[in-house]
Structure formats: C-alpha cells, structure tokens
Amino acid sequence: MAIRSSLWLEYQIEANWTSPVIFILYNTLKPVGGSLLLLAMYYVVTGGFLGGEGLYFLYIGNAFYMLVAQTLFSVGWIIHDDREHYQTMKYLYISPLSYFTYLMGRSAMRFLLSLLPLSVLIGLGILLKIPYRIEILLLIGTFFLGWIFVISAGLLLSGVNMLTARHGNSIGQAFSGIFYLFSGVVFPIHVLPGWASTAALGLPSTYWFSLVRRSVLGKEVDSIMSGFTTGDVAVRLIIISVLFFVISYLTFRLADYLARKKGIIDMSTTY
Amino acid sequence: MDAITCEHVDRIFESKNRMVKALNDVTITVKKGELFGLLGPNGAGKTTLIKILTTLLLPTSGEAHVYGYDVTKDETKIRPIINMVSGGEFSGYGLLTVHENLWMFSQFYGIPGKEANKRIETLMERLGIVHMGDRKIRTLSTGERQKVSIIRAFMTDPRVVFLDEPTLGLDVETARLIRRFIQEWLAQDSQRTVLLTTHYMMEADELCSRIAIINEGKIVALDTPGNLKNMVKKEISLNIEVFPEIRVDWLNTLEGVMGFNSRDAGGNLNLRVVVDNDATVGEVLAGISQRGGKISYLNKEEPTLEDVFLKLTGRGLE
Numbered sequence: 001m002a003i004r005s006s007l008w009l010e011y012q013i014e015a016n017w018t019s020p021v022i023f024i025l026y027n028t029l030k031p032v033g034g035s036l037l038l039l040a041m042y043y044v045v046t047g048g049f050l051g052g053e054g055l056y057f058l059y060i061g062n063a064f065y066m067l068v069a070q071t072l073f074s075v076g077w078i079i080h081d082d083r084e085h086y087q088t089m090k091y092l093y094i095s096p097l098s099y100f101t102y103l104m105g106r107s108a109m110r111f112l113l114s115l116l117p118l119s120v121l122i123g124l125g126i127l128l129k130i131p132y133r134i135e136i137l138l139l140i141g142t143f144f145l146g147w148i149f150v151i152s153a154g155l156l157l158s159g160v161n162m163l164t165a166r167h168g169n170s171i172g173q174a175f176s177g178i179f180y181l182f183s184g185v186v187f188p189i190h191v192l193p194g195w196a197s198t199a200a201l202g203l204p205s206t207y208w209f210s211l212v213r214r215s216v217l218g219k220e221v222d223s224i225m226s227g228f229t230t231g232d233v234a235v236r237l238i239i240i241s242v243l244f245f246v247i248s249y250l251t252f253r254l255a256d257y258l259a260r261k262k263g264i265i266d267m268s269t270t271y
Numbered sequence: 272m273d274a275i276t277c278e279h280v281d282r283i284f285e286s287k288n289r290m291v292k293a294l295n296d297v298t299i300t301v302k303k304g305e306l307f308g309l310l311g312p313n314g315a316g317k318t319t320l321i322k323i324l325t326t327l328l329l330p331t332s333g334e335a336h337v338y339g340y341d342v343t344k345d346e347t348k349i350r351p352i353i354n355m356v357s358g359g360e361f362s363g364y365g366l367l368t369v370h371e372n373l374w375m376f377s378q379f380y381g382i383p384g385k386e387a388n389k390r391i392e393t394l395m396e397r398l399g400i401v402h403m404g405d406r407k408i409r410t411l412s413t414g415e416r417q418k419v420s421i422i423r424a425f426m427t428d429p430r431v432v433f434l435d436e437p438t439l440g441l442d443v444e445t446a447r448l449i450r451r452f453i454q455e456w457l458a459q460d461s462q463r464t465v466l467l468t469t470h471y472m473m474e475a476d477e478l479c480s481r482i483a484i485i486n487e488g489k490i491v492a493l494d495t496p497g498n499l500k501n502m503v504k505k506e507i508s509l510n511i512e513v514f515p516e517i518r519v520d521w522l523n524t525l526e527g528v529m530g531f532n533s534r535d536a537g538g539n540l541n542l543r544v545v546v547d548n549d550a551t552v553g554e555v556l557a558g559i560s561q562r563g564g565k566i567s568y569l570n571k572e573e574p575t576l577e578d579v580f581l582k583l584t585g586r587g588l589e
C-alpha cells in the first residue's frame with residue numbers, strides 16, 4: 001500500500017504535471033537528443049558512421065546509461081524538494097512508512113518511466129543498423145539487477161542529501177559521472193589507465209554494462225570484460241550489488257541518525 | 272501510563288561560533304485526555320520540544336516517552352499513534368489535489384482505501400472545505416491549506432496530536448473553527464491527547480487544561496490557567512495608553528515593576544505593566560509624564576496569563 005503510494009507520487013511528480021503527449025515528448029526528446037549529439041561527436045572524431053564495433057558499444061552504453069542518470073537525477077532531488085519545496089519531509093518522516101521505503105518506491109517508478117525513452121533509443125538503433133541479438137531473459141534479469149544497483153546509488157546519494165542543504169544535484173551528477181567514466185559506458189575500460197580499470201572492476205556498473213551488451217548485442221567487445229563468461233559477470237554483479245546495497249543502506253541509516261541528532265530533518269534554508 | 276513524559280530533557284544546538292541551549296532541564300507529564308499547552312515567546316524552545324516528541328530530533332540528554340515508548344529508541348512504535356500540524360508553513364504537493372494529498376498520506380498510514388476516503392470526506396465537511404477536494408493544493412489560501420494540514424493529521428486517528436502554533440497567521444474565524452474542532456475531537460474520546468504550543472495567551476487560556484510556561488528553554492511555571500492567574504492576584508495589572516510614543520526601558524530599573532510589555536498602537540504606545548504595590552503605580556505614572564508622555568487611557572485589569580508571563584520572565588510574549 002505505502003510503497004504503491006510512493007510509486008504513484010513519483011509518477012504524479014514526474015509525469016502528471018502536463019498532458020501525456022508532452023510528457024512523452026519531454027521524457028524522450030532529452031535522452032534522444034543527447035544520444036544524437038554523441039553520435040555526431042563520434043562522426044566527427046572517427047570520420048565515419050556505420051559499421052564500427054565502437055559505435056555499437058557507444059550507442060548501447062549511452063542508451064542504458066540514460067536509465068542510470070535519469071533515475072539518479074530524480075532521486076537526487078527528492079529529499080531537497082520534500083524538505084524545502086513541498087515541506088512534507090517531516091510529515092513523511094514521522095509517518096509509519098519508513099522514509100527508506102518511500103525512497104525505494106519513488107526511485108523504482110523513475111526507473112520504470114525511463115524505460116520508455118530507452119525503448120525509443122533501442123528502436124532508433126535499428127536505423128543505425130545496430131546488429132541486435134537480444135536475449136530477452138538475460139535482459140529482464142539485467143534490468144532487475146540494474147534497478148538494485150541504481151537504487152543503492154540513490155540511497156547513498158540520499159544519505160548525503162539528508163545532511164546537506166541545497167547542493168541541489170551536483171553530488172548526484174558527480175555520482176553519475178563516475179559511472180559514466182569508469183564503467184565502460186561509451187569507451188571500454190581497457191582504455192583507462194591501469195589504476196582506473198582496476199577500480200572499474202570494483203564498480204557494480206562495470207558488470208552491469210557488460211551484461212547489457214551481452215543481452216542486447218549478444219557479445220562483449222571490451223577486451224578486459226570479455227575475459228569473463230556471462231555467468232561470471234552476473235555472479236560478480238550480484239555479489240557487488242548486494243555489498244553496494246548494504247553499504248548504501250548503512251550509510252543512509254547513519255545519515256538519517258545524524259540528521260535526527262543535528263536537527264536538520266526539516267531544515268529550511270529558504271528564508 | 273501517561274501520554275507524554277519528559278524527564279530532565281536538554282537540547283543543545285551547536286554551530287560554528289554559537290551554542291544555544293534550546294531546552295534546559297524540561298520535565299513535564301501530560302496525562303491521557305489532556306489538552307496541554309506550551310506557552311512561550313519566540314525562541315523559547317517550543318518547537319524543539321515538539322520535534323523531540325515527534326521523533327524528528329534527538330534530545331542531548333534526558334528522557335522522553337510517548338505512550339511509554341522512548342523517543343530515541345522506539346520511534347517505530349510511536350509514529351503510528353501520533354501526528355502533528357505546524358502553523359505558518361506551506362506544506363503539501365502543490366500539483367496534487369487536496370484529495371490526492373490526503374489520500375496519499377492516508378496510505379502511508381496504512382488506512383484501507385475506503386475507510387480513508389470516508390474519513391477524509393467527513394473531516395473536509397467538518398472543516399468547511401468539502402467542495403475543495405479537486406482543487407490543486409497550490410491554489411489554496413493559507414487558511415485552506417492549514418485546514419488540509421489539520422485533516423492530514425487527524426484522519427489517522429492518532430492517540431497524541433502535536434500542534435505547533437496551529438492557528439499562526441490565520442484569520443479570527445478560521446482560528447476559531449480550528450480551536451473548536453480540536454476541542455470537539457478531544458471530547459469524543461477520553462484517551463485522546465493534544466500537546467499544543469502557542470504564543471497566543473487567549474488560545475492557551477481558552478483551550479488548555481494545563482499550561483507550561485516556557486522561557487529560554489526552561490519551564491518557569493506549570494499549572495491550570497486558573498491557578499496560574501492566581502499567581503498574580505496580589506499584583507496590579509495596568510493597561511496604559513500613552514501618546515506620543517516614548518521610550519520605556521527605564522521601567523526595567525524601577526523597583527516594584529514585575530514586568531512590562533509595550534506595543535505600538537498607531538503612534539500611541541500601548542503599555543501593559545505588572546507592579547507589586549500601589550506606590551509603584553504612582554511612580555510608573557510619574558515616570559511617564561516626566562518623559563513627556565501623556566496618558567490617554569488607564570485601567571486596572573483582571574490578571575491574565577500575559578501578566579503571569581510578564582511576572583515570570585519580565586518581558587512580553589509578542
């Protein structure tokens with residue numbers, strides 16, 4: 001019941017401020033525009049459009065990255081908005097629903113809403129002659145694991161937001177930026193300096209994007225990641241995601257405790 | 272078991288170069304069925320105490336319990352049985368309708384959908400906003416929003432309700448409606464309890480079975496409104512209107528003055544002074560004319576809670 005209401009609230013806040021048509025356009029044009037820009041840059045850099053493995057890598061990585069970035073971007077605003085804009089934070093906080101559950105609900109809905117522009121991007125990929133070999137079961141599992149990892153990142157972000165006033169979303173963007181650069185989103189991790197590719201192997205996102213390519217393109221092109229079997233990647237992703245979730249959860253709980261101790265649950269900086 | 276107990280509660284706020292003792296050794300007990308008032312000027316610590324009792328804030332030291340549950344450890348037990356309303360704020364998801372806002376909160380409390388709708392309907396009717404269900408929250412006036420806030424809190428059928436200046440900034444009529452609503456709600460069930468903060472004397476006097484007067488984090492008196500007023504029976508409360516406006520800080524040093532409060536009344540000065548003997552009355556009046564003030568109105572009044580406050584703290588409430 002309660003979790004359904006937080007899903008519903010996220011839908012209302014993200015989607016229901018305008019007509020469905022405008023929402024779909026807005027929700028889709030932004031990521032699609034971003035992808036086209038990236039393609040243009042690819043064209044300029046490589047002087048060619050079609051047929052490169054690099055293009056598939058980049059296009060698919062970028063499309064799925066949008067799911068991560070959009071969800072984190074939204075989650076990054078929830079606490080500040082509830083606390084300062086809607087002034088509902090303290091009322092949510094003292095309700096029997098745990099604020100944690102509430103955040104889970106809202107990020108889940110944001111994740112779901114981002115699946116729409118993702119499907120549009122996948123569709124556009126057909127025009128670019130991307131050689132899809134979609135393994136549907138693997139893809140569904142990948143979505144599920146991706147949701148866990150994105151929610152964990154969202155919790156970590158929320159913990160930080162709980163303790164800070166109005167840094168808005170810069171922390172969220174820094175967060176997304178790490179995943180963008182160090183997880184093989186638009187370029188393989190083997191091009192990273194040694195220390196960075198080692199670090200990349202500790203991030204859940206690296207395995208997730210590898211699973212994405214395996215479930216959509218049917219293969220892995222990153223030379224480091226192709227050393228692992230799909231099963232290896234999945235197991236590693238599950239283990240690291242669970243660890244990441246636990247760390248995020250504990251961080252959030254700690255931040256929550258500190259916020260209660262400092263008296264900033266309902267802090268207001270908008271004098 | 273009592274509805275609320277606080278034992279030696281301290282709360283210190285520390286920032287870079289400032290340390291505020293917002294609550295200083297607060298000990299109170301609120302029995303089930305009571306409408307308990309917390310009366311104090313700005314910055315007295317009223318909101319701080321409410322935040323501690325509603326599990327939003329941890330005390331620095333001391334213990335506080337709601338229905339026997341410890342506010343620092345048993346928050347999951349406390350939350351389902353309490354609710355709160357704060358005055359003077361714009362709370363709610365502006366793009367949702369009144370009904371959607373309320374319905375959503377009812378779901379966070381696990382109230383079955385049908386029952387929730389029934390409760391929302393009844394309360395909207397009671398507070399005179401039954402036709403506003405489909406209005407977006409952001410289109411409501413301050414008073415209408417406050418009524419929605421009241422419904423949000425009371426629809427969950429809480430055992431203890433915390434009201435932090437619930438009528439702040441509302442017009443007389445809306446404030447009266449809300450006060451009457453609170454009284455009726457309490458009368459319906461002897462187990463219901465309200466802790467109310469206010470800096471309106473009359474509100475406290477009219478509503479509360481007992482009042483704690485709080486000043487600079489300390490409880491300086493705690494009794495029924497009647498007994499509190501008895502505390503100033505021996506004193507003399509003067510209501511003086513002076514023109515033009517003159518400085519009154521010299522009253523601070525005049526012996527026999529227990530406390531005073533002055534308000535600007537359109538070029539005139541409205542002065543309330545509590546003194547402890549007749550001789551001082553003469554000295555106050557002489558002091559006013561020495562400073563060029565003319566007295567246009569003078570009355571010796573029945574003691575009010577405000578006089579209690581003036582006597583206890585030496586300064587006014589507003």
Ligand SMILES: Nc1ncnc2c1ncn2[C@@H]1O[C@H](COP(=O)(O)OP(=O)(O)OP(=O)(O)O)[C@@H](O)[C@H]1O
Binds near residue numbers: 263284285291
């Ligand atoms: N989060 C905080 N950080 C620092 N100081 C605080 C904080 N919250 C409250 N204070 C300080 O604690 C004191 C008590 O504040 P509180 O809000 O409890 O007063 P109040 O009685 O509710 O006043 P008002 O009538 O203005 O609402 C004030 O001096 C206030 O500045």
Ligand SMILES: [Mg+2]
Binds near residue numbers: 317318319435
């Ligand atoms: Mg206050």
